[in-house]
Amino acid sequence: MALFCGRTISRLCVKSTQSYLRRGALIQQQNQQLHRRLITQSTALPKEKVTLHFLNVNGEKVSVNANVGDNILDVVIDNDIDIDGYGACEGTLACSTCHLIFKKEDYNQISDKPSDEELDMLDLAYGLEDTSRLGCQVYVQKDMDGWEIKVPDAVADARDV
Numbered sequence: 001m002a003l004f005c006g007r008t009i010s011r012l013c014v015k016s017t018q019s020y021l022r023r024g025a026l027i028q029q030q031n032q033q034l035h036r037r038l039i040t041q042s043t044a045l046p047k048e049k050v051t052l053h054f055l056n057v058n059g060e061k062v063s064v065n066a067n068v069g070d071n072i073l074d075v076v077i078d079n080d081i082d083i084d085g086y087g088a089c090e091g092t093l094a095c096s097t098c099h100l101i102f103k104k105e106d107y108n109q110i111s112d113k114p115s116d117e118e119l120d121m122l123d124l125a126y127g128l129e130d131t132s133r134l135g136c137q138v139y140v141q142k143d144m145d146g147w148e149i150k151v152p153d154a155v156a157d158a159r160d161v
Contacts, residue, residue, distance in 0.1 A: 047068065050066055051146060052140070053146070071140070096125035098135035099152055101127070102131045104131055126153070126155060
């Protein structure tokens, strides 16, 4: 510790070891997701597509084509689906505005399970259900073709809490 400057020692004292471990786990998860996304979005290969159906608050069903490997936040934005306040933090896992609700059988087929950080954000989401996920953390898979995904009745931005 004697090799660090005073400011660094102060910062280390203030930050808990747990916070560093959580940040490291989050960075590792984001790197894995980025790697997976870069591989699936290679321009040399044609992109596989699936059809997703979003059930809006007003009962409207919006169907879109989604690239396998994209996260659902990007699918919503790229297809100009009008969901009030959706994706306010742009996928940085700092809000809960991309909260979506899946059918139980579909939820169980999502390959990436929610991280502790995602679960913390979901705790602040409006209309939380057992099958809730954040769209920025769910990546489109081939077997998602035809899934219906429910948009919650309202949006709660975790950054405002």
